[in-house]
Amino acid sequence: MKRIFKGIHQATNLLLVVALSAMVALTFVDVVGRRLFNMPVFGANDITEHLMAVIVFAGLPLLTGQRGHLSIDLLDSWLLRPQWRAWHRAVDGLVAAVLALIAWQYYLAIEEAEMIQEVSQALNIPRAWMYAFMAFTTAIAAVAALFVAPPRHPDPSEEFES
Amino acid sequence: ARAETRLTLSNWVPPTHFVYKDILQPWIDAVAKATEGRVVISTLPKPVGSPPQHFELARKGVADVTWGNFTYEPERFKTMWFAELPMMGANCEASSVALWRTYEKYLADNAAFKGVKMLGVGMLGGGQFNHPGKLVQSLEDLQGQKVRMGGPIQKRLIEALGAVPVSAPATKAYEMLEGGVIDASLHGLESVVNFRLDGKLKYHSIVPEGLYDGTFFIVMNQAKFNRISPADQQAIMKVSGEMLSRRWGQAFDQQSKAAEAKMRSEGHVFGQPDGPLLDKIRGVRGAMLKELQAEGPSFGVADVDSMVGFYEQQYASLKP
């Protein structure tokens, strides 16, 4: 079981690094190609949007599993006492429920996208496939939310980004 | 009288934009008046989704009334492609009304429009070549030029004419021209002025009856419409349908006329494409019509040619 988790984790990391690198490379090539060689990449924006969707939704289970979501930790000296443990479990349950709801809605969106033939603006990439991916990863994130380790005092510089 | 039905409208242009000011707002007032205040439409302070989502927002009932551009969902609304082809009519009042009549006769039962009540349709009144530095008159003028455009029909045209299509919304045209991302941009004259591009795009090459067109909808969630009393439904449709489509076309005609006058006074240059370029454009139109005729049954229109024939006959009879 642990080996499988590790495998998924590694594969997701690889996907994230590849997608982000591709995004940088694509923007770079598009701007340079257009300015210096008069050759823009048709639909570059479209591809970037899809890469962004891949990054965000592939990263969702990872971030959830690491308890990495941005939370306000001002009252931590009080909220991280043992008597609050049940509350944090309830919060995890709530997070899992929200993620499950999102996954369910994207699952419904797959069929709908096929029905209305939803495609991207420039390259006509069908949306149904993307929605299937998004439903899948969000469902995994919902499961991850239930099995995440209880919160501890974090380093605020890692926890916040402003 | 106390309102019996309150409907929300999602609008994605600023409230000062003429589509809201001259088309939607007067229509909202007309509905309230026609139903003696029983049906009140209030505009949400911000759109509930992106512009391409607006048909879906009404179909799902997230907002009750929405408007938008069929071109944003090309595969879904293949039924509308015919009206966006070259030379479908530069008089927007006539083309919008003709499109409404065509919709009623050929498309009202089409599966693509299930779940919404169509309240009105509209056109652009013809999009054109707009260039910052030269008049596009011949095929040579277009060779290798990067042209901003949107949707599959415009893409097909640009490619067939030997230019390079760059897909982007009209709102991005200014910074793309500024940064040299594009050499030219496809717009109706109205949109050149309303997107404040007249400082940049000084040359306008006018294809008679339009290089291409755009098609628009104003729709209401069907379930919401069904809940309104039959009498009020009738009252609403009296100020909607052909009348709303006509209002749409009139507003666009007025905007285009004012835009042309403004740009002429600013010293812009207007011209026409030469014969070979026009022939090429006609060629694309013919080829696409043929394809649509063949594909028609797949999107629920048995005979596209007869539908286009009806549209053209209506347009000809409506055009002053």
Next chain:
Amino acid sequence: MTVGLVCLAAVLLLAFLRIPLGFALLVVSIAGISVVNSFDVARMMIPMTLSEAVFSYELAVVPLFILMGNVLSRTGISEDLFRAANAFLSPVRGGLALATMVTCAGFSAVCGSSFATASTMAKVAYPSMKQYGYSDRLASATIAAGGTLGILIPPSIILMIYGILTQQNIGELFIAGVLPGLLGLAMYMAAIVLVAWRRPEQAPRGAPVPARQRWQSLAGVWPFIALFALIIGGLYLGWFTATEAGGIGAGVALIIALSQRRLSWRRFWETMLDTARTSVMLYTVLFGAMLFSQLISFSGLADALLELMQGSGLSRTGVLLAILAVFLLLGCVMDSMAIILIFVPLFSPTLVAQGFDLVWFGIVVVVLTEIGLITPPVGMNVFVLKANLPSVPVGTIFRGLVPFMAADVIRLAVLVAFPSVSLILVQWMK
């Protein structure tokens, strides 16, 4: 409207009870939309709103600029900057603090986050200041205040999010932040000079650096100057959009790091993953914020607020001052990102109706939240610093920040009174 107010309070309560901010916003929005509309509408809005955010080319600006900052901060650029600033400023009284402030501003020019700026500088500059006998009070406050420059001097995550929420051009917002950011730097430096003059024992003189070494130190700074010039110049001249600037910036930063042999495979991998992680975190909050702003729209709260402001008999200036006061108060107790995400959509219709420029207001709001980052009781930058410097009491840092807060208030007054300070570069650009 009542539903809107209740939901606003609920979000704040849930967030403070440690429900992740994005999920607090999502839960409350779903509940609220279910009440004013129906659960079916609420659930159907979820994929539409999330897709709108995720399939947005404009929003892709966020990870690209985060990546650029991450590449540069992991390759030792901040040490190089500090060395150079110090070589020139150390002989002056308070010179080390001044050098720290200049380095903060310089690092801000490649990093969009104030927390990253503050915590990086705590590691780079604090030990030197301690070594030369600076007081904890001045040393820590300098870094806490300097860190706030990170979100005004472009690039800035806060300005990117603001631009997306208010549909303003992010490139213009960045350009508009340049002069107010430099003004902030100048006023912070004035505050340091003032403290060093009044209390010389807090800011001793450093050892002079030989002239040759001084000029040599500049060599380490060029990649950073080149990159900043490329991005700001490119945006100013309209060569590329903000998103493209991010891609170019990240790409060039990677090339520089590679060419200086400062980028191992492992470091590249970690930088990429770190960037992805931060981006996902921001997007989750953004999902919640976007749905929440729909709830505010549905519930009539924004409309009611607009009517309240118009019916209050307040003048245009009065309305503005009232809004500024609200943001200033929020800044005392809330995180800057949360303020922007929750309250900007609420107030922007009123501002537009009163004819205020939203680019200018973006800069004003960022300065307001900058003040919030260093004011008690909740000053996030102070807490970030405290985490990096466990031995310094929070009270000491807050006391040291008083002169910097005074500088901030004066700067805010200048920016509000003279919008052209923010807008003149944008106007030249057009």
